[in-house]
Amino acid sequence: MLPAKKSPNNEIKEIRFPGQVFAPGLVLSGEKKCAYSKVCRGEHMEKWMVYAKKADFQEIGRKFGIDPVIARLIRNRDVDGEEAIQSYLHGTLEELPSPWLMKDMDKAVEILRTKIAGNKKIRIIGDYDIDGVTATCILLKGLKRLGAQADTCIPDRIKDGYGLHEQLIDQASEDGIDTIVTCDNGIAAAGEIADARCRGMTVVLTDHHDVPFRDSENGREWIIPCADAVINPKQQDCSYPNKNICGAVVAWKLIWALYEKAGIDKSEILDFTELAAIATVGDVMDLQGENRIIVKHGLRRLSETTRPGLQALICVNNLKGAEITAYHVGFVLGPCINASGRLDTATRALALLCTEDGQEAAKLAGDLYNLNQSRKAMTEQGKEQAINEIETEGINKNRVLVVYLPECHESLAGIIAGRIRELYHKPVFVLTKSENGVKGSGRSIEAYSMYEELVKCRDLLIQFGGHPMAAGLSMAEENVERFRKKLNENCTLSENDLMPKVMIDVPMPISYLTETLTEELKVLEPFGKGNTKPLFAQRNLHVSKLRIFGKNRNVAKMTLTDSDGVWKDAVFFGEADEFAEFVSMHDTISVTYYPEINEYQGRRTLQVVIRNYC
Structure with missing residues (x-):
């Protein structure tokens, strides 16, 4: 359906339109803009890539009783061979x-x-x-x-x-x-x-x-x-x-x-198991092999946990009776646990997890919920300050971004670094002033091992540690500029490394979507790092009945129709006005998407959730 250029390893293809990369960016009013559901800053454009990993998907589907599309998605996650597929689909704690x-x-x-x-x-x-x-x-x-x-x-x-x-x-x-x-x-x-x-x-x-x-x-x-x-x-x-x-x-x-x-x-x-699962998701480990099994079984236990602290935390976040997913751990429950150590003392979160008393648990859970609400507001303020610093000081030209925010609460440096990394697709260190100098946290991109790069700067640092994708450090304040300069002098990232890659699982027409297939996608859960939510793509879709919702105008609902007249409801979350403007200027659009079942007032409808467009 989509013409593609083979990569040297024959496992990833770069999807192309005649004369241009599929969905790199758009020329609007003479400016390059990234057609993406988040704000994209800098000059870098997206590159849409499609996996081309080989296997007999029909035979795998027959043998394991799954749709061939599911078989392909599993192979895209580097699960190969019958034993590995069996473990992926039906792994037990006995296998750990x-x-x-x-x-x-x-x-x-x-x-x-x-x-x-x-x-x-x-x-x-x-x-x-x-x-x-x-x-x-x-x-x-x-x-x-x-x-x-x-x-x-x-x-x-x-x-x-x-x-x-x-x-x-x-x-x-x-x-x-x-x-x-x-x-x-x-x-x-x-x-x-x-x-x-x-x-x-x-x-x-x-x-x-x-x-x-x-x-x-x-x-x-x-x-x-x-x-x-x-x-x-x-x-x-x-x-x-x-x-x-x-x-x-x-x-x-x-x-x-x-x-x-x-x-x-x-x-x-x-x-x-449930505590191990919470930590695995919260610390953003790859959800593969052992980690996937721990999280899969831990989440099931979490939905019916008998631990008073977790029960109370679930209740205060209005998730009682819900099926707890990795999303809830990563973006709802986990941040409440983390908020204790950021704005107060982590002993409060520890007390919540350890308590056997329901009343104490309810009080502690309420405290953590309120702390997390404060943390959200402070994070947003810090993010805007960081963006202003990057844009006004010319830091955006650097391949490694080092942002010094003296007044920022040091506990928020890592979260803000992660948000800035998403916007610029570059390694980011956010530094804050502390009692004894400067402390900071970094968040990286796949092509840049943050810990190894810090080793090269150890003469400027008091203390450091971490992983390839995240790190923490401290230094004397007078070393901040030298640190920024040395990181960038040592940096070997290419323009290609800095270009965000959108990895498409299957270029699949919306006409193939059914409720049955969408429900079957749940066998791939839990989703997270190393086991991402499936991403499909189709080109030449007509948009109609576009409406914008939300107090921040960040939701666009519409109908997508293909060239054969097959239509599906669709939704886009992000800069909805920008999306609507783009749609108004083009007869058709190409999108990456995943399907979901929307349940509202007892009605179930299949809808397409748009992630990227061009």
Whole structure:
């Protein structure tokens, strides 16, 4: 249906119209504008690409009882072979890798069993985001179930900063703590861990962040802290098959191994599945393999959870009785949990997850909901300030955007960086003024490993850590401009890297859409990073009956009709007036879309949700 240009690897094609890339941008009034559902800034245009991965989709559909389109969508998500397809469609928790595959797991289990038997004081030191809070909850509940004398310490974002700082070691020593167990942090705290051990404390490290390294003439040197046990699947010599699990899952695996050793029933191990699922979605892990199974089963448990804190959080967000999806975790429930550590103290979110009291849960959930509402308003204000800084100071010409917002609340830097990355499709660091200099968070694009680039700037930084796609850092204020300059001097991103790619699963006419197929798409859920919602495309569609709704005029409803006269209801969310203007200037449009069933007042109608247009 759509002419295409094959890519060298024969797995992705660039869709083209005669003489132009399919949907790169439009010339309106002499200006290039990106025909996309979000505001797009800068000179970069979109490139629409279609997957062309090979398989016998008819045979896969027959064998697994699915539509061939579903078979193609699964293949596009790099699921290949009957065993992998079976696991993708029907994977169970029994398939999860054994915790004993993790390096130092046996060592950590023996240490903690000995400490518990000796009634030694154990302190869990976590983190203030959704992953760290859920990991702390899992460790606390699990260790106490085993009879441990355990307490927790979640650093204060403003006072302590991220990770295992000196003041936390001091406090543990003063409190007579025998053993520290870290979660979602520690791999970058070699000095602090050495200090703790010098003071006679035992340290069990659990983390999932990238292992720090130094590059030298002799190659790459990995810096592993001298903890008594280091559990992190990203260690080079760790045999655990999934390197991309969140900190809460690493913590869960430790409790899993301890429970197995203690002979505790498997059902109690699986009671932590919903917390692991929340953290996996909230920390934006790839929803593939083990992570997909955890989230799929965790969401089912979450919809009927018996945990008072989660029940209350679901209720305060008007989701009681609803089927909880990854979207609800990522954009409704998760931000409430994160808001505690951003604007207050994360101990409130931890208390919510741990409480067994319904009244306390309701109060805490209400507090977190209100904090999140405040966070939303402050984020929007910070985003607008960042855009103004980028445009007025000429920062938009840089390939790596470093925005310094001294007055911005430092807890919002990461969220704002993510929003700016969406607008410019460039790596973004947002820096804020702190008590001891400057702190910041970064959000990246696929072609740019943020953590590795920070390693090259370590001489300018006080502290840093993170992943390829996200990182945190601190520095002296006088180094801000030098940091911006060095990042851009080192940057090797090409214009092609900076062009947003719209990945289309199937160029499929709207005439193929049915309620049955749309319902069948649910077998692909949960959707998220690494398992995105399906995206289809069709060209030469006529638009009629266009109406604009919403107080911000951000919803356009219409009818789309193809050349054979087949029509479908459609909706577009975004700059609706801009969309309407574009439609008025063209006889037909091309769109990317996904289908959904719209239920309203007892009526079910199939509709097309437009994502991009040209």
